[in-house]
Amino acid sequence: MRDLPVLLSGYRCTVVDPPCPKTRDDGAGGQVVVTDRNGVTQFVVSLFVKQRVAAGERAPKGEEIKVTLATDPGPGFEEDTRVELVDPRINPYQIDSPDGRSISGLAFKAVGLKPATPAPLSTSSGGAFGSSGSSAKSGEDK
Numbered sequence: 001m002r003d004l005p006v007l008l009s010g011y012r013c014t015v016v017d018p019p020c021p022k023t024r025d026d027g028a029g030g031q032v033v034v035t036d037r038n039g040v041t042q043f044v045v046s047l048f049v050k051q052r053v054a055a056g057e058r059a060p061k062g063e064e065i066k067v068t069l070a071t072d073p074g075p076g077f078e079e080d081t082r083v084e085l086v087d088p089r090i091n092p093y094q095i096d097s098p099d100g101r102s103i104s105g106l107a108f109k110a111v112g113l114k115p116a117t118p119a120p121l122s123t124s125s126g127g128a129f130g131s132s133g134s135s136a137k138s139g140e141d142k
Contacts, residue, residue, distance in 0.1 A: 017046035
């Protein structure tokens with residue numbers, strides 16, 4: 001199965017490394033830009049993904065993921081920016097190495113990025129985002 005849709009509405013995504021063109025080793029010590037079958041440049045972004053919780057609850061540990069983007073997201077997605085993925089999908093993979101080891105995991109893909117919508121201020125659902133103003137404040141302290 002390929003391109004399995006992913007529902008991330010219960011999670012908040014924060015940019016760790018801003019989007020940039022995706023590259024791979026060319027085998028000669030250099031880097032080459034990755035394109036799709038149509039020759040369109042692919043982009044990659046690193047996100048920290050953490051579950052949203054209600055006020056007073058403790059969120060489980062988050063995870064940093066790299067997401068391949070099918071389109072250039074454009075400017076405005078600097079480090080610490082809250083974002084949403086447009087049409088997120090996952091693909092399981094397994095690669096057998098020459099030394100007989102097997103490497104497997106999930107590859108994340110999306111059409112693009114968009115700025116996250118403001119969090120609701122309700123204390124019954126997503127109340128933890130009522131502190132989103134304080135995260136902006138902490139950004140000023142940096």
